[in-house]
Amino acid sequence: MTEWVDIGALEDIPVRGARKLKTPIGCVGVFRTAANEVFALVDRCPHKGGPLSEGIVHGRAVTCPLHNWVIALDTGLAQGADEGSVPTVPVKLAAGRVLVDRGAVSLAQAAE
Amino acid sequence: MTQKLVVIGAGMASGRALEELFALSPDAWEVTLFGAEPRGNYNRLMLSPVLAGEKTYEEIVTHDDAWYRDNRVTCRFGEKVTGIDRARKVVISEGGETPYDKLIVATGSQPFIIPVPGKDLPGVITFRDLDDVNRMRAAAAKPGAKAVVIGGGLLGLEAAAGLQVQGMEVTVLHLMPHLMERQLDPAAAYLLQKELEGRGIRVMCKADTGEIMGETQVEGVRLKDGTEIPADIVVMAVGIRPDTALAKEAGLAVGRGIHVDDQMVTSDEDILAVGECVEHDGNVYGLVAPLYEMGKVLAKTLMGEAAAYKGSVMSTKLKVTGVDLFSAGDFAEGEDRDEIVFRDPSRGVYKRLVLREDRIIGAVMYGETADGNWYFGLLKDKADVSEMRDTLVFGAAFQGGARLDPMAAVAALPDDAEICGCNGVCKGQIVSAITEKGLTGLDAVKAHTKASSSCGTCSGLVEQILQMTLGGDYQAQTVKPMCPCTELTHMDVRRLIKSQQLKSIPAVMQELGWKTSCGCASCRPALNYYLLCDWPGEYEDDYQSRFINERVHSNIQKDGTFSVVPRMWGGITNPAELRAIADAAEKYNVPTVKVTGGQRIDLLGVKKDDLPKIWKDLNAAGLVSGQAYAKGLRTVKTCVGTDHCRFGTQDSVGLGIELEKKLWGSWTPHKVKMAVTGCPRNCAEATCKDLGVVCVDSGFEVHIGGAAGLHVKATELLCKLTSEEAVVEHCAAAIQLYREEAQYLHRMYKWIDAVGLDHVKARVVEDAESRRALADRFYYAQRFMQQDPWSERASEGVHAHEFAPLAEIA
Ligand SMILES: Cc1cc2nc3c(=O)[nH]c(=O)nc-3n(C[C@H](O)[C@H](O)[C@H](O)COP(=O)(O)OP(=O)(O)OC[C@H]3O[C@@H](n4cnc5c(N)ncnc54)[C@H](O)[C@@H]3O)c2cc1C
Ligand code: FES
Numbered sequence: 001m002t003e004w005v006d007i008g009a010l011e012d013i014p015v016r017g018a019r020k021l022k023t024p025i026g027c028v029g030v031f032r033t034a035a036n037e038v039f040a041l042v043d044r045c046p047h048k049g050g051p052l053s054e055g056i057v058h059g060r061a062v063t064c065p066l067h068n069w070v071i072a073l074d075t076g077l078a079q080g081a082d083e084g085s086v087p088t089v090p091v092k093l094a095a096g097r098v099l100v101d102r103g104a105v106s107l108a109q110a111a112e
Numbered sequence: 113m114t115q116k117l118v119v120i121g122a123g124m125a126s127g128r129a130l131e132e133l134f135a136l137s138p139d140a141w142e143v144t145l146f147g148a149e150p151r152g153n154y155n156r157l158m159l160s161p162v163l164a165g166e167k168t169y170e171e172i173v174t175h176d177d178a179w180y181r182d183n184r185v186t187c188r189f190g191e192k193v194t195g196i197d198r199a200r201k202v203v204i205s206e207g208g209e210t211p212y213d214k215l216i217v218a219t220g221s222q223p224f225i226i227p228v229p230g231k232d233l234p235g236v237i238t239f240r241d242l243d244d245v246n247r248m249r250a251a252a253a254k255p256g257a258k259a260v261v262i263g264g265g266l267l268g269l270e271a272a273a274g275l276q277v278q279g280m281e282v283t284v285l286h287l288m289p290h291l292m293e294r295q296l297d298p299a300a301a302y303l304l305q306k307e308l309e310g311r312g313i314r315v316m317c318k319a320d321t322g323e324i325m326g327e328t329q330v331e332g333v334r335l336k337d338g339t340e341i342p343a344d345i346v347v348m349a350v351g352i353r354p355d356t357a358l359a360k361e362a363g364l365a366v367g368r369g370i371h372v373d374d375q376m377v378t379s380d381e382d383i384l385a386v387g388e389c390v391e392h393d394g395n396v397y398g399l400v401a402p403l404y405e406m407g408k409v410l411a412k413t414l415m416g417e418a419a420a421y422k423g424s425v426m427s428t429k430l431k432v433t434g435v436d437l438f439s440a441g442d443f444a445e446g447e448d449r450d451e452i453v454f455r456d457p458s459r460g461v462y463k464r465l466v467l468r469e470d471r472i473i474g475a476v477m478y479g480e481t482a483d484g485n486w487y488f489g490l491l492k493d494k495a496d497v498s499e500m501r502d503t504l505v506f507g508a509a510f511q512g513g514a515r516l517d518p519m520a521a522v523a524a525l526p527d528d529a530e531i532c533g534c535n536g537v538c539k540g541q542i543v544s545a546i547t548e549k550g551l552t553g554l555d556a557v558k559a560h561t562k563a564s565s566s567c568g569t570c571s572g573l574v575e576q577i578l579q580m581t582l583g584g585d586y587q588a589q590t591v592k593p594m595c596p597c598t599e600l601t602h603m604d605v606r607r608l609i610k611s612q613q614l615k616s617i618p619a620v621m622q623e624l625g626w627k628t629s630c631g632c633a634s635c636r637p638a639l640n641y642y643l644l645c646d647w648p649g650e651y652e653d654d655y656q657s658r659f660i661n662e663r664v665h666s667n668i669q670k671d672g673t674f675s676v677v678p679r680m681w682g683g684i685t686n687p688a689e690l691r692a693i694a695d696a697a698e699k700y701n702v703p704t705v706k707v708t709g710g711q712r713i714d715l716l717g718v719k720k721d722d723l724p725k726i727w728k729d730l731n732a733a734g735l736v737s738g739q740a741y742a743k744g745l746r747t748v749k750t751c752v753g754t755d756h757c758r759f760g761t762q763d764s765v766g767l768g769i770e771l772e773k774k775l776w777g778s779w780t781p782h783k784v785k786m787a788v789t790g791c792p793r794n795c796a797e798a799t800c801k802d803l804g805v806v807c808v809d810s811g812f813e814v815h816i817g818g819a820a821g822l823h824v825k826a827t828e829l830l831c832k833l834t835s836e837e838a839v840v841e842h843c844a845a846a847i848q849l850y851r852e853e854a855q856y857l858h859r860m861y862k863w864i865d866a867v868g869l870d871h872v873k874a875r876v877v878e879d880a881e882s883r884r885a886l887a888d889r890f891y892y893a894q895r896f897m898q899q900d901p902w903s904e905r906a907s908e909g910v911h912a913h914e915f916a917p918l919a920e921i922a
Contacts, residue, residue, distance in 0.1 A: 005921055007919040007921070008918045008919050012913065012918055013918065014655070014656055014913065015656065016657075017656045019913060019917065019918035020918060021918050021919055021920070021921065022917045022920040022921070023920075024921070024922070030918055034629065048178065048670070049672075050672070051668075051672045054660040054663075054668065055633065055660070056632075056633040056636060056656070056657065058628065058630050058631050058632045058633060058636065059628055059629050059630060059632075065659065065660040065668055066668070066670065068634075070632075070633070080556075081555075081556065098918075100921070105921055106921075
């Protein structure tokens with residue numbers, strides 16, 4: 001059973017921006033697009049571990065602040081000719097609140 | 113079971129061989145890679161564009177740390193191998209002994225140095241690696257510096273052209289009667305020499321060097337006939353020799369190069385060799401195409417697959433921007449040969465084909481080289497050309513019809529026509545990559561096929577293939593669009609923002625037909641800057657379109673921590689400020705405290721959550737952000753001037769502080785660094801800054817357009833002034849003109865390269881009214897921009913979300 005945890009209001013995340021979520025598996029970036037969709041990714045670029053939550057958000061993608069890799073927010077896959085991916089974390093919006101799947105960010109689950 | 117593979121030489125041949133090997137089997141071998149250069153593999157061919165300033169070193173790196181790590185290659189860069197003990201199967205280097213199961217020798221070549229007196233003087237430079245290029249660029253930074261290049265071959269001419277672009281006065285000395293005699297016939301060499309002379313390069317053929325003159329440093333060259341040519345540096349580019357010393361000492365069979373068989377194995381079955389150090393079937397090679405073919409065979413041999421290298425026929429192109437030159441095969445005259453020549457003097461075109469028994473054996477082309485690869489294909493295939501002999505010289509498009517359009521030449525090429533000589537990529541491979549993978553641009557083709565990724569001279573052809581394959585969907589990148597979101601260039605966009613009165617990012621994207629919904633990480637910060645600059649007070653900064661450094665007002669470090677640099681006006685500080693900095697460093701456990709090149713103190717390794725707190729403490733002591741991350745005024749370096757210095761001519765410190773206080777704040781296309789130096793001894797290094805003021809007895813010289821980053825560039829004199837007020841006004845006006853006209857991320861010197869110094873002088877120096885208007889616009893913008901970003905955030909809670917996590921899940 002998925003356990004959804006409330007982590008804050010949509011309003012707390014800037015449009016075309018991101019915030020960090022601290023979790024047992026490390027930092028997770030929670031992103032909000034111009035179309036008010038939310039996505040969550042482990043906050044480590046597959047290239048050299050850059051903090052993705054600090055990159056520029058455009059369309060459904062974020063550009064890493066360290067070396068400009070572009071990562072798709074919905075799949076976690078590197079775009080263009082670069083290859084690599086970051087794990088995505090299930091998130092949903094309900095009544096203006098942002099919820100994440102606790103199981104996906106707890107250690108037991110991640111070790112499976 | 114993995115076996116140990118040791119590689120000597122981290123150059124282009126071993127780099128490609130390892131790529132081929134890992135493609136066959138990613139983990140059959142445990143690789144240790146020795147390189148005498150203190151860096152990994154880069155595209156050596158591209159050193160010429162790096163020298164000319166057309167590319168940076170970063171752009172030519174072919175294998176970065178990540179690549180070596182991903183392939184688990186143990187890198188021993190900066191470590192020369194000094195011996196091979198074949199009996200014990202170990203290589204010997206500074207770090208001790210390293211055992212191998214198989215060994216690859218890929219030591220490349222050594223530049224040949226002609227044995228004349230003075231050859232060891234400082235200032236005699238070869239042209240082989242990045243250090244050589246850096247030495248040449250450093251010498252070129254000196255105004256009026258002179259270079260002599262010995263050798264009028266491929267390498268020498270690329271060096272000469274690059275040094276000339278860098279502002280040096282260049283003379284080429286060539287022993288033979290005409291340039292590039294191994295690749296060109298006299299007629300093509302004549303056209304080439306004329307072109308180079310037209311650029312201001314002096315060419316002396318039949319010039320036999322007798323001596324390099326100088327006591328402690330190169331001062332010139334004396335020819336055997338007594339002629340003397342003054343020089344600050346001498347570039348030796350007379351040829352290369354396979355680097356076989358190590359192999360010879362280890363007792364391997366060595367001729368001109370290290371002997372290898374068709375499988376790339378040396379006389380010792382556990383030692384293979386590849387690259388320029390090799391001699392195969394009596395031939396040694398000095399271009400990359402054969403090395404790539406050898407690399408393929410070597411990888412297969414290591415994996416126990418059958419493969420054979422059969423030697424290579426080569427073609428040559430000169431990589432000097434604006435010179436089109438192609439040569440292949442044998443073009444000497446002879447009894448048994450026919451030739452076909454085509455000339456068009458008004459366009460400077462010359463083509464010559466040499467035939468024997470109805471087959472092309474040589475081709476030389478100057479001025480128009482589009483058909484080069486087609487001829488080269490016919491030559492390699494030994495195709496019978498008797499049928500098309502009459503029209504052969506007009507090129508591929510002419511066979512069986514009239515030439516329709518420029519694209520026809522490429523369209524007419526068969527699928528197996530080689531397009532990229534370096535990487536052996538043919539037309540069919542490129543076309544299928546485009547259609548199957550949906551590629552739409554040159555960079556994508558490079559990434560997927562490797563075509564045009566080495567010397568790059570084939571990029572025009574690749575673009576034509578793109579255009580031919582994609583039709584109207586493809587626009588050749590002769591003008592470079594701002595980013596993949598638009599076809600417009602930076603300058604087009606700037607122009608339209610003003611003329612169409614576009615005042616927001618969505619307005620720009622809508623009215624100018626952006627192809628993406630909200631841009632990308634490359635156009636958004638640029639647009640944000642343009643709008644902020646063009647509509648001060650009206651346009652509201654789009655915070656989410658700033659880079660992270662500009663959002664959190666500190667520089668992000670590679671580990672995700674930040675650096676904090678308070679301003680020290682003109683480089684002056686006092687005990688109270690130093691105490692506050694020391695206290696803050698202790699309180700927030702700052703791991704590194706460093707004095708910067710801009711005369712202030714950098715606190716490195718601050719955690720993001722601590723930023724507002726440390727700023728608050730520093731603010732309390734009167735310190736404000738030094739904006740060390742900003743595209744705006746960074747620092748004004750000073751020397752002590754008349755206050756203390758016995759040479760000082762003016763109050764350089766006072767003027768520096770005044771300039772820094774007046775000019776900090778407004779954003780600029782890229783960073784701006786300044787300096788004020790108290791006398792022409794230039795202790796504050798003002799002549800390599802974006803703007804530098806040199807105090808002299810009679811007043812002040814304002815210099816502009818210097819840089820000391822990736823590119824080192826000396827400033828040029830903008831004007832001489834007599835009062836401090838005039839200096840401030842001229843600097844403000846120059847910065848404003850730069851703000852209004854430059855492309856985002858172009859330093860001042862790049863902007864001046866584009867618009868010309870005369871234009872800047874006309875607007876800033878000669879026309880007083882224009883100067884005042886520029887300065888007024890600058891000060892108007894300053895009203896909105898001179899706010900300390902620290903205090904807003906530390907005390908007023910601006911952008912608090914930036915510094916705290918959204919939530920924490922336990
Ligand atoms: C400026 C310039 C322009 C060029 N332009 C072109 C061009 O347009 N087209 C073209 O086809 N070719 C061009 N070339 C030639 C091309 O770069 C070479 O053919 C190619 O780099 C040779 O590859 P390699 O691996 O054999 O040697 P290298 O690339 O030279 O690599 C050999 C490496 O081994 C290292 N090494 C040597 N001895 C030892 C040791 N004992 N221990 C550890 N390391 C050692 C060396 O430091 C060097 O880094 C150009 C070369 C230069 C310099
Ligand atoms: S021919 Fe050199 S990169 Fe293609």
